[in-house]
Amino acid sequence: MPDFVDKFGTALAYFSLKIRETANIKHSGAKGSERELDVAAFIDDLLPMNYTAKKGEIVDLLGQKSPQMDVIIFDALKNFSFYSGESVVLPAEACLASVEIKSKINSTEIKTSQEASRKLKSLKPWKRQLGSSSQQLQESSGPRSARYLHSLFAYDTDIADANWAKSELTRIENHANGPADQSIDFLYVLNRGLIDTRSRSFIPEDEKTGQALVSFWFSLYNFIDRENRRRERAPYFSYANDLKRFWTKID
Template sequence: MNMSTAPTALQAGPDDSTWMRKSFSMVQSRLRVDLGLGSQSISHAGTMGSVNEGNWIAVLRAYLPDRYEVEQAIVIDSRGNRSDQMDVVIFDRHFTPVLLDQANHRLVPAEAVYAVFECKPTFDKGLIEYAQAKAKSVRELHRTSVGIAHAGGMYAPKIPFRIAAGLLAPEASWADGLGKSFSGNLSTALDQRLDCGCALDHGAFDWFDGSLKVVPAECGLIHFLFRLLSHLQGLGSVPAIDWREYAKIVE
């Protein structure tokens, strides 16, 4: 006589993704607890900010391939320009060295940068404007590009891609979450637009398909991470830096 048993996760049918959703939801819940603990137990705003940035950096490191480095950093260019300290910078470390890395003070060449994020306690009008201004300051930095030699000749210099930017927070401040109040405060200007982000309690958003896409809070973090992964995958490698331009700084 055959005895029927409840299927395990490994035995689940091809369309049964419930177990995956539950697993990803637990990752999101853990991050929310960590962020909440920081806000409740740390009174100094600067220290709390650093702790929260560290939590977001840890999650991004866990899900991004090793080719991507994730750190707090200042972004610089070969003309001596520099950004403010950026909460999160996703950059290439395989082809591009960090020019200074001492006591968490890092200078990253603009050519190496894939994306930058601000980590804040909430989404609101002022913090969105602040994040957009910082995104613009990084995108305005000069980036060089040179050809790369290979066995058959030279690859042409790669046109630098647009650096992605975003905002990360535990929640949104509006009653409608990531609804019309939120979208009404987003700039559509390409030099300052926030391409993606996540407010854990209210969902995630991105413009990666050409229009604003918003998803609800359930598994919003994982949706954000997978969409970011897809975007980074499409960018390919960073341009090859013209180190002669950086050498001029110290001549």
């Protein structure tokens, strides 16, 4: 455990340095791209070697696809992407968690993020509806529903410090258009804290310890590790078999 604590502290310090560097970038597009890479690298560097964090999109056996996600986490020893470059295309059965990254959130950005999250969670791994990310895991003789954890990571918010968490959660719920669990599960805002929309609770950030960022990472890791243990490998044969409809007989 001490080795990991030291590694996490080093990663946290480096991440803080990168944050200060990107604050000096004036072009919003360049700043956004740089910050996406920084968050993805922060998550990826701390994950065990079998997991990887990549930008990309997700597709299912019914032909549905997700919006582009800034970070998708999957077990690269168990599954592989259909396409791998700067972005990946991943089968729905392989995705464990995702993170969307924003420089600054406001009502418009929250609404856009909620819509993207709902589209993501409308995917059907193994042609089955997703389970709730907050459901208690129970042994069942029937088919298991996969679960996704979706988080929003923001560098800033337009909500003032006073009662920030309550105001932010209210805004998220107003744009949820249904249970909060079906959209954003966690919201982390730099220097503010971490909100769990499912339990309607939050942990404030501490500049010295980074307690909210640490809690965010551990919540993310604990979820993907539990979820990955109950997942079978993605049914690549079924995806390949679906291509049979494009074959025609040569007379």
